[in-house]
Amino acid sequence: MLAMELLVDVGTNAVYIEPQWPNIHNAIHLVGGEPRPVALAFDGEWRLDLDAVFARCDARTRAIFLSTPSNPLGWTATREELQALLDFSRRTGIWIVSDEVYGRLYFDGEVAPSMLQIAEDDDRVLVVNSFSKAWAMTGWRIGWLSHPTGVADQIAAMTQYANSGTAAFVQAGAEAALRQGEPLVAEIRERARLGLDIAYEALAKLDGIILPSKPKGGMYAFFAFEWQEDSREACARVIEKARVGLSPGYLFGNASRSFLRMCVLRDPDQIRQAAARMVSALS
Structure with missing residues (x-):
């Protein structure tokens, strides 16, 4: 801003x-x-x-x-x-x-x-x-x-x-992050990488999925389904059938109106469970 x-x-x-x-x-x-x-x-x-x-x-x-x-x-x-x-x-x-x-x-x-x-x-x-x-x-x-x-x-x-x-306490936290936080940064980076690997391995099993090349950074899997161009409806179906919450791609611009965003910076077991639910419900 x-x-x-x-x-x-x-x-x-x-x-x-x-x-x-x-x-x-x-x-x-x-x-x-x-x-x-x-x-x-x-x-x-x-x-x-x-x-x-x-x-x-x-x-x-x-x-x-x-x-x-x-x-x-x-x-x-x-x-x-x-x-x-x-x-x-x-x-x-x-x-x-x-x-x-x-x-x-x-x-x-x-x-x-x-x-x-x-x-x-x-x-x-x-x-x-x-x-x-x-x-x-x-x-x-x-x-x-x-x-x-x-x-x-x-x-x-x-x-x-x-x-x-x-x-002041926020400044103190930021100072501690800079001075002592590199192990945490490495841990978070690896958690994001692992979460992405888990999500991609599972989502690739879904028929009709559009799964882009695995990204080089961030903490999201971003994908679409050939059978549903409306990401709002796709998100509604996923949450109804699989009880997994995703973000609809239209929020991010017209270029991604059919895509869905899945956050993978979670406990690996949660990612496995969410991906397994989606595969089971949508296959």
Whole structure:
């Protein structure tokens, strides 16, 4: 929200990549901007069409907003894709806002490719992060925003009026997470990886399932059924027949209206039980 308040005004727009957690669309909308979605292409795997992203930008575009690894997909931008976005920003002056909240829940290393690995201090890049996921501090509502030094005063003023500071015990928890939390991060990452493996092994047994390539990050399985294009109805059927709660894909944009999201960062036995119920009820 702070990133959007800094960059976007009425009469301007921000391009964002979907399927996407709806808060990104709504943050653009709340500050009076025009949200402009660009869908990832799907051919069994979710792929970023950089030309489509760039073509969606115009003279009124203030920012390109993405999350990587993403919610709900676990899609993760490559270093080359991030570099292409940064190069475009340098040519056009359009800001890049990268939500990297799931960056530590990455299965090909300890951290996903990040804008912070390639951006210079004067680049128009904002990186959003949080203690919520990798350190299991979801309810504590604490995170951080990496930004160029040139906007430090503006960010400081906005933060003052947005929250006036974070509670002392929450700050203490965040400090402990940074100093002592790496074993927990590794545990959560492995739990997400295991949950995804369990879900994929079971869901692959279902007839008519559209199961994308296993994501490289995040904590969700995202899939669809050939026999049901309405994700709301599909979710209703799954909860009625299998007693498993899923999120309907239409919440994340038009590109995923037929998909369902399953959270796999749970006790492995719960994932096994949920997947087995779905297979039994829907086969």
